[in-house]
Amino acid sequence: MKKSRLFVVLLALMLSMAASTQESSQDFKPVYITMTTTHWNDDPETDFSDWLATEQEYFKNVTAKNDLIISSGVYTHYFTPDNSEIVMVNVYENWDDIEKANDLNQKLVEEAWPDDKARQAIFDKQAKYYKPDHRDEIYLSMRYYIPESASNGEPRIFYVRNSQLAMDGQGSPATFNEFYEKVTRKSKKLKGYYTHRHLWGANSRDMAEVFVFDKLGDIEEFFEEEANLVSAAWADEKEREDFMKEMNKNFTGKHADLVYRSVPELMKSNQ
Incomplete structure (x- = not known):
């Protein structure tokens, strides 16, 4: 991947926002997140009964053994505009590791399936589940996060709020940080x-903000909890309205x- 001048400028802007408040970000190190959004094959003849077993075989032999992939996950449609959507996520410590991990994946694939025909067979089997078109994106993590708590092994709900940054110089990241400290971090509902x-x-x-829950109904309870925390943090109604107005200038x-459901059998975590 070629780093253009525009990329360097955008990266500088993002790192500046991520480090806008220093008191609680001294030990924060952003990670790089790749997301591949693909779609289930809509051919009615496709047999999905062995999809999970096939992906687990690849996961066990490749993804789980690749130390450059520090965490990964697969997320299926729950409430999104396209019910065929499936998102595959990998997390890396730095930009260079993305390319290095791809090289290591190839090595691990050859070790797991040394026979050319067997190797091609596993890829052909994987490919049959998905449409050929997909979308690839790369994101940089921000310092506003709550590490996911231990799971009981059941699928979890991932509510994703995708917002557009205003990028007009009117908003202040400090207001988003204040909301995060006074409201989001105090939530008892979030996992x-x-x-x-x-x-990229x-x-x-x-x-994007990603909120993790055990079940769908927890989202509504979280919204109620969030409203109560906001009222407690800014008890004066005028002060509360003014603050929210200022924070919203960032967007x-x-x-x-969007709401996705995780596939626990294909999760790799290194928090």
């Missing part, structure tokens, strides 16, 4: 929380809400 923003993809304004006001 995890992550933020990341565009590094379709829209340089993209910023265009346009956002999308």
Whole structure:
């Protein structure tokens, strides 16, 4: 991947926002997140009964053994505009590791399936589950996060709020940080929380918040809890309205809400 001048400028802007407040970010080191969004094969003749077993075989022999991939996950549609959507996520310590990990993947594949025919067979089997078109994006994590708590092995719900940054100089990241400290971090409903923003993809304004829950109903309870925490943090109504107005200057006001379900058998975590 060639780093253009535009990429360097955008990276500088993102790192500046991520480090906007120093008191609680001294030990924060951003990670690089690749997301491949693909789609289930809609051919009615496709047999999905062995999909999980096939992906587990690849996961066990390749992804789980690749130390350059520090965490990964597979997420399926729950409430999104396209019910065929499936998102595959890998996390790396730095930009160079993305390319190095691809080389290591190839080595691990050859070790797991040394026979050419057997190796081609596993790839052909994988490919049959998905449409050939897909979208690849790279994001940089931001320092606003709550590490995911231990799972009971059941699928979890990932509510994703994709917002567009205004990038007009009117907003202050300090207000978002204040909201995070006074509200988000105090939530008892969240099982995890992550933020990341565009590094390489379709829209340089993209910023995402990922809220992790055990079940779908927890999302509504979280919204109620969040409203109570906001009222407690800014008891004066005028002060509360003024603060929210200032914080919202960071964004265009346009956002999308998406809900995915994790596949526990294909999760790799290194928190």
